[in-house]
Amino acid sequence: MAASSNSSLSGSSVSSDPEDYQPPIWKSYLYRLQQEAPRPKRMTCPQEMETRPKYYGREFHGMLSRECADELLGGAEGAYLVRESQRQPGTHTLALRFGDQTLNYRLFYDGKHFVGEKRFETVHDLVTDGLITLYIETKAAEYIAKMTTNPIYEHLGYTSLLKDKMGHRLSRGHTEPRRVTFQREDSKITTSPLVRHSTLKDCPSEKQSSYDKIHNFKVHTFRGPHWCEYCANFMWGLIAQGVHCSDCGLNVHKQCSKLVPSDCQPDLRRIKKVFSCDLTTLVKAHNTTRPMVVDMCIKEIELRGLQSEGLYRVSGFSEHIEDVRLAFDRDGEKADISANVYNDINIIAGALKLYLRDLPIPVITFHVYSRFIQAAKIPNPDTRLEAIHEGLLQLPPAHYETLRYLMMHLKKVTMFEKDNFMNSENLGIVFGPTLMQPPEQNALATLNDMRHQKLIIQLLIENEDVLF
Incomplete structure (x- = not known):
């Protein structure tokens, strides 16, 4: 079964080259079927029923x-009534006439009616929604089964435009992680730690710069x-016709959502806040490689706080x-966190820790958490660093x-330890639970993991120039 006519797409975004752009075409076949669907006909009871629930x-x-x-429905297509079941x-039960037969559905109510x-x-x-669905699925079952085989998604103008924009940004600004290859103890080839360190720094990465x-x-x-x-097919029904991406606004059938590529381009107008927003969503919405909160707070701390005693350990006023x-959530990158507004640098340090702690997915993600914990337990230093690096490569x-x-x-x-009294171990204690959170909140497991969390962050700081 094929669509017999089409209607043009209205309001679609254009491609980066207007002369080459051809608007996709909406397929109207399912829309016309919805218009043809039987209309509901309520069969009213001639007498008042004392047992009638108030919501009927x-x-x-x-x-x-x-x-x-x-018998009461009389064979009229779309006729319906509600009855109390004799069997239960x-x-x-909703009794509904469709396709020359009476269909019976168990009817429920929890403040709203549903089957x-x-x-x-x-x-x-x-009933209206049910008749539409029954009619379309009866008339166009084969069409529905095949309607995802020729998607227009890749041809939508905004998709190619945003991909070009993202590719240009990544090629311009993203620093790729380096692949580290550590010398194992049982290898016949031996190099001094200094030579090995230099080799590791310059080793190319296999990780792709793809956000x-x-x-x-x-x-x-x-x-x-x-x-x-x-x-490009019509989304039929009265309610819940499909799914909507709250980050970029893409609207698709529920079954089509499983086929859409992982290339969401968040729209700033849809991002309600900065704190507690998924990290990847935020950086894509702002077209940056890192969250502006991290960049701005670190810039401010390095400008006036590196020598502050107990930096990151001493708490600012909550x-x-x-x-x-609130300033970041309200003003984004225009938020004023200068000394004129917040003289105490511990406030800025506290805000940075709060941002990292409140991420819905921690910086070291749930997916790789156990990999890092296991790496911390490895006794051999070189093997342990190699395991940590392998974990880093699994991060988004x-x-x-x-x-x-x-x-x-x-x-x-740590270079200002004589002034701020914060070495890598102290910072590991502070940032371990902030950057690493177990996937399942188990108090005993979390307590047991704390020393491993601290060690991971300590090693990341001390070996930053090798691991990244």
């Missing part, structure tokens, strides 16, 4: 058998006709740290770049 209207007919319900008293996943304000809306991000899809109800931006958080690029930049900064902090 006159469509409720009391206790009826299937045969009686079928106290439960309610399956979708929930409706009224039984009438539920891929999956879409943040959530079930969505679209007002008015809406088409899928993956397959209400002032909260003010900094935005997380890797943030960690790299932070370790460079903390290395600078």
Whole structure:
């Protein structure tokens, strides 16, 4: 079955070269089928039913058998009523005529009416949506099964434009991590630590500079006709017709969402806050390699705080740290965190720690947490560093770049140890639980892991120039 006519895409973004741009075409076949679907016909009960629940209207007919319900519906396509089941008293059934037969569905209510996943304000809306779905799935089952085979997603103008923009930024500004190859004890070739160190620094990386991000899809109800931006087909139904990416605004069928590439390009207008925002989402929305919070706080600390005693260990006033958080959430990169506003550098240091601690996915992600903990337990120093480096290569690029930049900064902090009394071990104690959090919050496991967390951060600081 094929679409017999098409309608043009309206309001789509254009490509970077307007002369080459051809707007994709919305496929209107499923839209026309929805227009053809049977309309619901409520069969009202002629008498008031004392047993009628308050959330049903006159469509409720009391206790009826299937045969009686079928007779009352009279064979009219789209006719429906609600009955109390004879087989299971106290439960309610929707009887609906479709395709020359009466279909019976167990009906539920929890503040809204539902048969399956979708929930409706009224039984009438539920039946309307059900008839549309039944009609389309009956008439276009083969078409629906094949409709994702020729997607328009890759041809949408904004996709290619943002990919070009991202590629240009990465080639211009991203520093790739270096692949480290450590000399194992059992190797026949031996080199001095100094020669080995120099070799490791200049070794090229295999990690790709790609800030891929999956879409943040959530079930969505679209007002008015809406088409899928993956397959270009109409999204049918009254409510919850598809899913919507809350980060970039992409709208697709639920089944199409499984096929969309991990190339979400977050839109700043959709990012509600800076703190507690996924790290990759934030850097892509701001078109940077690292969060602006990290860059701005570190710049301020290195400008006036490296010699501050107990830097990162001494706490600033919590209400002032909260003010900094609100400033970033409100003003983004325009937030003023200078000495004119916050004279105490511990406030800025506290805000940086708060930002890192509040990330929904820690800088050292849940996915690689156990790899780092196991690496910390390796007794041989060279083998341990190699395991740590392998873990670093598993980090998403935005997380890797943030960690790299932070370790460079903390290395600078240790250079002023005689003034600030903060060495790599002290900083490991402070930043271990901040940068590393176990996937499952188990108090005993977390307590046991703390010394390993501290050691990992300590080694990252001390070997920053080798590992990154």
